[in-house]
Amino acid sequence: MSGGEDFRVRVVEAENVTPTIRRLRMLRCDGGALPPYAAGAHTVLTLETGGPKLRNAYSLLGSTLSGGAYEIAVLRTEASRGGSAFIHAAVGVGTELTLSTPVNLFPVHHLARRHVLVAGGIGITPIAAMAAELSAMNAPFELHYAVRDEALGAFAGDLALRHGAKLRLYVSRRQERLAVREILQHQPLGTHLYVCGPERMIEAVLGDARAAGWPEDSLHAERFLAPAGGEPFAVRLARSGLMATVGEHQSLLEAIEAAGVDAPYLCRGGACGQCETTVVAADGSLRHHDHFLSDAEKAAGDKIMICVSRLEGRELVLDL
Amino acid sequence: MLLSEIKSRPTYGSLSPSPLATRHIVAIEGAGIKAFEAAFAGKAALLGRTTVVFTPSPDMPPDTLGRLEALGVDALHVSPSVETLLVRLAGLLATATMGTELSVTGSENFIGQAVAVGMAHGIGHRSIATEHSGSLARRVQCVHCKGFTGGVTESPVACGHCGLMLLVRDHYSRRLGAFMGVCIDAEAPGDIPAPEAFHA
Ligand code: FES
Numbered sequence: 001m002s003g004g005e006d007f008r009v010r011v012v013e014a015e016n017v018t019p020t021i022r023r024l025r026m027l028r029c030d031g032g033a034l035p036p037y038a039a040g041a042h043t044v045l046t047l048e049t050g051g052p053k054l055r056n057a058y059s060l061l062g063s064t065l066s067g068g069a070y071e072i073a074v075l076r077t078e079a080s081r082g083g084s085a086f087i088h089a090a091v092g093v094g095t096e097l098t099l100s101t102p103v104n105l106f107p108v109h110h111l112a113r114r115h116v117l118v119a120g121g122i123g124i125t126p127i128a129a130m131a132a133e134l135s136a137m138n139a140p141f142e143l144h145y146a147v148r149d150e151a152l153g154a155f156a157g158d159l160a161l162r163h164g165a166k167l168r169l170y171v172s173r174r175q176e177r178l179a180v181r182e183i184l185q186h187q188p189l190g191t192h193l194y195v196c197g198p199e200r201m202i203e204a205v206l207g208d209a210r211a212a213g214w215p216e217d218s219l220h221a222e223r224f225l226a227p228a229g230g231e232p233f234a235v236r237l238a239r240s241g242l243m244a245t246v247g248e249h250q251s252l253l254e255a256i257e258a259a260g261v262d263a264p265y266l267c268r269g270g271a272c273g274q275c276e277t278t279v280v281a282a283d284g285s286l287r288h289h290d291h292f293l294s295d296a297e298k299a300a301g302d303k304i305m306i307c308v309s310r311l312e313g314r315e316l317v318l319d320l
Numbered sequence: 321m322l323l324s325e326i327k328s329r330p331t332y333g334s335l336s337p338s339p340l341a342t343r344h345i346v347a348i349e350g351a352g353i354k355a356f357e358a359a360f361a362g363k364a365a366l367l368g369r370t371t372v373v374f375t376p377s378p379d380m381p382p383d384t385l386g387r388l389e390a391l392g393v394d395a396l397h398v399s400p401s402v403e404t405l406l407v408r409l410a411g412l413l414a415t416a417t418m419g420t421e422l423s424v425t426g427s428e429n430f431i432g433q434a435v436a437v438g439m440a441h442g443i444g445h446r447s448i449a450t451e452h453s454g455s456l457a458r459r460v461q462c463v464h465c466k467g468f469t470g471g472v473t474e475s476p477v478a479c480g481h482c483g484l485m486l487l488v489r490d491h492y493s494r495r496l497g498a499f500m501g502v503c504i505d506a507e508a509p510g511d512i513p514a515p516e517a518f519h520a
Contacts, residue, residue, distance in 0.1 A: 113442040189416040191440015213341040213419035215447035 004101025120197025224269030284313010348424025350377025351454030432497030
């Protein structure tokens with residue numbers, strides 16, 4: 001239950017932008033318009049892989065405020081639970097999928113006087129959309145994009161064409177390092193920073209910004225976590241009286257959905273707080289993986305973000 | 321503590337300069353000297369990165385300027401009025417870089433205007449430290465003629481521009497740095513209650 005409406009869509013373009021990144025363009029099956037969204041928004045795709053249904057959040061490429069086609073770019077990851085591998089292997093032109101109304105947890109802050117965008121790897125997807133939006137508004141920005149090698153830098157050529165000197169590319173294979181401190185040093189008051197990429201990079205960039213005295217409300221990051229796997233355990237839903245088993249590669253949220261309960265969510269990646277659920281009892285210890293609860297809340301153990309966190313133990317009882 | 325049921329009613333905390341900020345700009349109106357001393361005095365490294373813009377107020381301690389000079393701030397700009405201070409503040413913020421922290425202390429009237437200047441330079445209002453000291457005087461915008469009347473200490477009050485008697489509401493505009501004033505005798509002209517001073 002993501003709050004909004006779901007749409008059946010058909011893939012109208014599918015292209016491997018690089019050997020590991022696949023771009024999909026989708027239109028509504030019934031010919032209707034998809035809702036408009038602003039840069040930074042994501043949609044949740046439901047993938048019928050044959051096994052259990054997978055729902056993954058993907059950032060939408062290039063904002064279409066007019067409500068046109070949706071585009072996403074999907075990185076094939078080794079650690080994937082099957083979603084990205086399925087998209088790479090089995091989704092092509094003509095495939096029908098279900099997607100959710102977009103939600104924006106990573107919007108451009110329009111009161112800012114300048115925008116510094118930092119992306120690593122596939123983290124470029126929301127960041128490229130922001131760059132396009134800022135460029136269309138003629139707002140001052142700069143774009144820093146770190147990739148392992150040029151071939152993996154999806155969209156690097158396209159971004160260079162569109163944004164010229166505003167783009168700075170860092171190719172680690174050429175020993176080029178993103179020097180965050182230098183980037184942050186002379187930014188005018190009223191600048192906002194946006195970062196999307198691997199977890200370690202996000203932490204490093206935000207850490208450097210805080211150390212340079214940037215206030216929290218100028219810092220924005222998007223990090224979707226994949227649900228962490230682990231030993232299977234039982235979940236009991238106190239209100240509905242249902243029982244389910246959470247599989248090794250399944251999230252609590254997925255197991256609850258499979259049992260037929262519509263639990264709330266928005267990001268499915270531990271970021272938004274929508275899926276916060278009260279723990280009634282836990283026979284074992286909670287493994288919190290989210291970025292939403294505070295350390296104190298995690299330690300207290302009476303709440304859990306069911307999209308990414310799980311139990312290490314026998315049985316978890318939730319207030320659902 | 322200034323409390324109100326109205327959500328837009330600003331609340332103030334106390335100055336607590338971040339040790340990570342690379343530069344501190346502090347806007348002080350007269351009586352705010354105490355708040356500034358409490359947060360900054362004796363911290364040499366901090367004061368060495370601090371620029372103060374100051375304007376006197378009638379309710380400040382008699383030796384305020386001397387106390388301020390003795391603290392050893394990096395730069396001290398004294399302005400004769402709130403208006404000239406705000407121009408100076410805007411000039412400083414226009415060339416400031418990220419890592420600069422703005423702190424404001426003085427009357428409500430003053431805090432509201434200085435915070436509005438900070439916001440106009442892209443600082444989020446939550447990132448501006450404010451501490452109320454001295455007068456409870458408010459700055460009021462007449463909703464009818466849009467004129468601002470400063471130093472208002474009681475309600476109702478006559479609009480300094482169109483002369484209507486205004487009920488000063490707790491509704492506050494952060495962008496304007498002003499409270500809302502609405503004609504009190506529109507329904508029954510001349511029916512004006514005795515003015516009451518603001519108490520918090
Ligand atoms: S759905 Fe967003 S934190 Fe779980």
